[in-house]
Amino acid sequence: MAADDMPSDTIDDLLAEDRRFPPSEEIKADTLVAGTFLYDEAAADDEGFWARQAADLVSWDEPWHTILDWQLPYSKWFLGGTLNVAYNCLDRHVEAGLGDRVALHWEGEPGDTRTITYAQLLDEVQRFANVLRSLGVERGDRVNIYLPMIPEAAVAMLACARIGAAHSVVFGGFSSQALADRINDAEAKVLVTADGGHRRGEVFPLKPAADEALESTPSIEHVVVVKRGGNDVTMVEGRDHWYHELMAAADPVCPAEPMDAEQLLFLLYTSGTTGKPKGIMHTSGGYLTHVTYTHKYVFDLHPETDVYWCTADVGWVTGHSYIVYGPLSNGATQVMYEGVPNFPGNDRFWEIVEKYGVTILYTAPTAIRTFMKWGAEEPAKHDLSSLRLLGSVGEPINPEAWMWYHEHIGGGRCPIVDTWWQTETGGIMISPLPGATTTKPGSATFPLPGVSAEVVDDAGQRVERGGGYLTLTRPWPGMLRGIWGDPERYRDTYWSRFEGRYFAGDGAKLDDDGYLWLLGRVDDVMNVSGHRISTTEVESALVSHPAVAEAAVVGATDATTGQAIIAYVITRGGADVGVEELRAHVAAEIGAIAKPKTIYLTPDLPKTRSGKIMRRLLRDVAEGRNLGDTTTLADASVVDELQRRAVDAAGDD
Numbered sequence: 001m002a003a004d005d006m007p008s009d010t011i012d013d014l015l016a017e018d019r020r021f022p023p024s025e026e027i028k029a030d031t032l033v034a035g036t037f038l039y040d041e042a043a044a045d046d047e048g049f050w051a052r053q054a055a056d057l058v059s060w061d062e063p064w065h066t067i068l069d070w071q072l073p074y075s076k077w078f079l080g081g082t083l084n085v086a087y088n089c090l091d092r093h094v095e096a097g098l099g100d101r102v103a104l105h106w107e108g109e110p111g112d113t114r115t116i117t118y119a120q121l122l123d124e125v126q127r128f129a130n131v132l133r134s135l136g137v138e139r140g141d142r143v144n145i146y147l148p149m150i151p152e153a154a155v156a157m158l159a160c161a162r163i164g165a166a167h168s169v170v171f172g173g174f175s176s177q178a179l180a181d182r183i184n185d186a187e188a189k190v191l192v193t194a195d196g197g198h199r200r201g202e203v204f205p206l207k208p209a210a211d212e213a214l215e216s217t218p219s220i221e222h223v224v225v226v227k228r229g230g231n232d233v234t235m236v237e238g239r240d241h242w243y244h245e246l247m248a249a250a251d252p253v254c255p256a257e258p259m260d261a262e263q264l265l266f267l268l269y270t271s272g273t274t275g276k277p278k279g280i281m282h283t284s285g286g287y288l289t290h291v292t293y294t295h296k297y298v299f300d301l302h303p304e305t306d307v308y309w310c311t312a313d314v315g316w317v318t319g320h321s322y323i324v325y326g327p328l329s330n331g332a333t334q335v336m337y338e339g340v341p342n343f344p345g346n347d348r349f350w351e352i353v354e355k356y357g358v359t360i361l362y363t364a365p366t367a368i369r370t371f372m373k374w375g376a377e378e379p380a381k382h383d384l385s386s387l388r389l390l391g392s393v394g395e396p397i398n399p400e401a402w403m404w405y406h407e408h409i410g411g412g413r414c415p416i417v418d419t420w421w422q423t424e425t426g427g428i429m430i431s432p433l434p435g436a437t438t439t440k441p442g443s444a445t446f447p448l449p450g451v452s453a454e455v456v457d458d459a460g461q462r463v464e465r466g467g468g469y470l471t472l473t474r475p476w477p478g479m480l481r482g483i484w485g486d487p488e489r490y491r492d493t494y495w496s497r498f499e500g501r502y503f504a505g506d507g508a509k510l511d512d513d514g515y516l517w518l519l520g521r522v523d524d525v526m527n528v529s530g531h532r533i534s535t536t537e538v539e540s541a542l543v544s545h546p547a548v549a550e551a552a553v554v555g556a557t558d559a560t561t562g563q564a565i566i567a568y569v570i571t572r573g574g575a576d577v578g579v580e581e582l583r584a585h586v587a588a589e590i591g592a593i594a595k596p597k598t599i600y601l602t603p604d605l606p607k608t609r610s611g612k613i614m615r616r617l618l619r620d621v622a623e624g625r626n627l628g629d630t631t632t633l634a635d636a637s638v639v640d641e642l643q644r645r646a647v648d649a650a651g652d653d
C-alpha cells in the first residue's frame with residue numbers, strides 16, 4: 001500500500017501498543033467457545049462448518065441439497081432449502097414456550113417505554129404482514145421503510161420477510177431527495193413512515209419529508225404512517241393510511257410461508273466511490289445463518305439471562321443484522337432506544353444500562369470518543385455492574401478509546417469485541433471471540449471461524465506482516481448477492497482490483513503476532529461517525545447548487561467523528577454565496593450527516609497538469625500538515641492560498 005494512504009497517527013498508535021487482555025477465568029468458565037475448536041473445525045472444512053451452523057441455528061422447512069454454488073463473483077448458499085426468516089425470529093420461540101420472553105425493552109427519548117414480548121411481536125408482525133398484503137404487496141415486491149427508532153421499524157421489516165417482500169430501509173436522517181432516489185431505484189410499491197420521531201428533545205418531522213419525496217416516486221401506491229411524533233401531517237385520501245387504523249382492522253393470522261433460501265430479503269443502500277448509492281442485496285438462508293451465528297458467538301450470548309443493547313439505528317446495516325435479525329433469531333432480550341445519548345443529560349445511555357440491567361453493549365467508536373469528552377463522571381453516576389461484554393463497530397477504534405471503554409464502562413472486567421464488517425458482508429467477519437481470544441486495544445484480532453481474510457500488497461500478493469489491502473478470499477453465507485440493477489458495478493467495485501479476491505476498500509496491517517489492525521478506507525469513501533459517505537456524493541450535491549462551479553471534498557482526521565467532511569468550493573464567476581447556505585444545501589440533498597464540517601471558498605483547486613484534483617494535498621491542508629512535493633501541480637500558488645485560508649479559518653475558531 002502506498003504510504004500516503006495510511007493514516008499516520010493510526011500507525012503510530014499501534015506501533016506503541018503492547019498491552020494484552022487474555023480472557024479472564026471468570027469468562028472462560030461460562031463461555032460458549034473457550035479454546036480453538038470452532039476455528040479448527042472451520043479450517044478443516046469451511047463449507048461443512050457453515051452447513052453445520054445453518055442446520056444447528058436456523059429452522060428450515062425443506063433441507064438444502066447443495067451447500068454452496070460459487071461462480072465468482074456470485075455465490076448461492078443452501079440451494080434447494082426453504083425457510084421463513086420471520087418464523088425463525090418469532091414463531092419458533094413462541095412454539096418453544098418462550099412467548100412471554102421480552103423481545104424488546106423499548107425506550108422513547110421522552111422517557112415513555114414499551115415492553116414487547118415475543119408473542120406480542122409475533123402478533124403485530126402477522127397483522128402487519130396482512131396489512132401489506134391488503135395494500136397489494138406480493139412476494140418479490142419492494143417496500144420502503146423510513147421510520148424513527150420505534151418497534152414498528154422491526155415489525156415492518158419482519159412483516160416483509162414473512163410474506164417474501166424485500167424491504168429497503170432508509171435512515172430517518174436522510175433527506176427527501178435521498179429517500180426519493182432510493183425508492184425509485186428499488187421501485188418500491190409501499191412506503192412505511194411516521195408522522196415524526198423524537199430527537200434531542202424535539203419532534204423531527206418525517207412525513208413532510210416523505211411527502212416531498214412522494215412527488216417524484218411513481219411506483220409508490222400506498223403510504224402507511226405510524227403516529228409517533230404527534231406533529232401535524234397531511235394525509236392524501238386513498239394513498240395514505242394510519243398504521244393504527246389498518247392494524248386494528250387486520251386479520252391476526254398470517255402463516256409463515258416457506259421461502260427459497262435465495263429469496264431477496266432486503267436492499268440496503270450504501271455509499272460507494274461514485275455519486276450514486278448502491279442497493280446492496282441480501283438474501284434469506286445464508287444471511288440469517290451468518291447473523292445468527294455471529295450474534296451468538298461474538299457476543300457469547302446467553303439468551304436466558306442476557307440483556308443486549310445495540311445502539312445503532314435500524315437504518316444502517318448494524319441495525320438490520322444486530323438489532324433485528326441476529327438477536328431475534330437467537331431469542332435474545334434487547335433494549336431499543338429512540339433518541340440521542342445526551343438527552344436529557346449526558347448520562348442517558350448509562351441510565352438505560354442501569355435501568356434495564358444491560359449485560360452486552362454494542363456501540364461505535366465515535367460514541368465512545370464523545371463519552372470520553374463528556375467525562376468519566378457521567379458513567380460513574382450509574383451502576384454499570386450488569387455489563388459483562390462490550391462491542392465496537394463501524395470504524396477503527398483507537399487504543400485510547402478502547403482503554404477508556406474498558407475502564408470506565410466495562411469496569412476493567414468486560415472483554416471488548418472490536419467487530420469489523422460492512423453492509424456488503426452482511427455480518428461480522430473479523431472479531432475476537434470473547435472467551436477464546438487475547439485482545440489488544442485497537443485490533444479487531446482475527447477472522448472469525450469460517451471467514452478467510454488476507455492482506456495483500458499493490459500487486460495482489462499476500463502480505464504476512466505489515467500493511468496492505470484487506471481482501472476476503474472465500475465466499476461466506478451473508479455475503480452480498482450483488483448490487484440491485486447493476487451487476488457490472490458489482491463486479492467492478494469488489495472483484496476487479498485483485499483477481500479472485502473480494503476487495504473491501506479498507507487498508508489493514510498484520511502485526512508480528514498475526515493480529516489484524518484496520519486502518520480505514522483507502523478509496524474515496526469517508527467514514528464520519530461510523531457512517532459511510534462518498535466524497536463524490538457530497539461533491540455532486542455541492543455542484544448541484546447554482547452558485548457552485550466546482551467542488552472537491554476530502555475526509556480529514558477528526559478526534560471525535562473519526563473523519564470530518566471538508567469541502568473546497570469554487571463559485572461560479574465569483575458568485576456570492578454563504579458557506580452556511582451550502583452546508584444546508586448538502587443537508588437537503590443528502591441529509592444532515594453529509595453536511596461538510598468546513599467549507600473553504602477558493603478561487604482555484606490544486607490540480608495536476610492532467611487536470612486531476614490532488615486530494616491528498618487537500619487532505620494535508622485540511623489536517624494542517626506541511627505539504628510535501630507540490631512540483632506536479634499545474635499552479636503551486638493555489639496551495640499557498642488554500643493554506644493561508646485554512647490557517648485563517650483555524651484562527652477564527
Ligand code: PRX
Nearest residue numbers: 393394395396418419420421422423518532
Ligand atoms: O471501513 C470499514 C469500517 O466501516 C466500513 C463499512 O461501513 P458500513 O458498510 O457502513 O458498515 C458499518 C457497520 C458494519 C468498513 O469498510 N468499519 C466497520 N467496522 C470497523 C471498521 N473499521 C475498522 N474497524 C471496525 N471494527
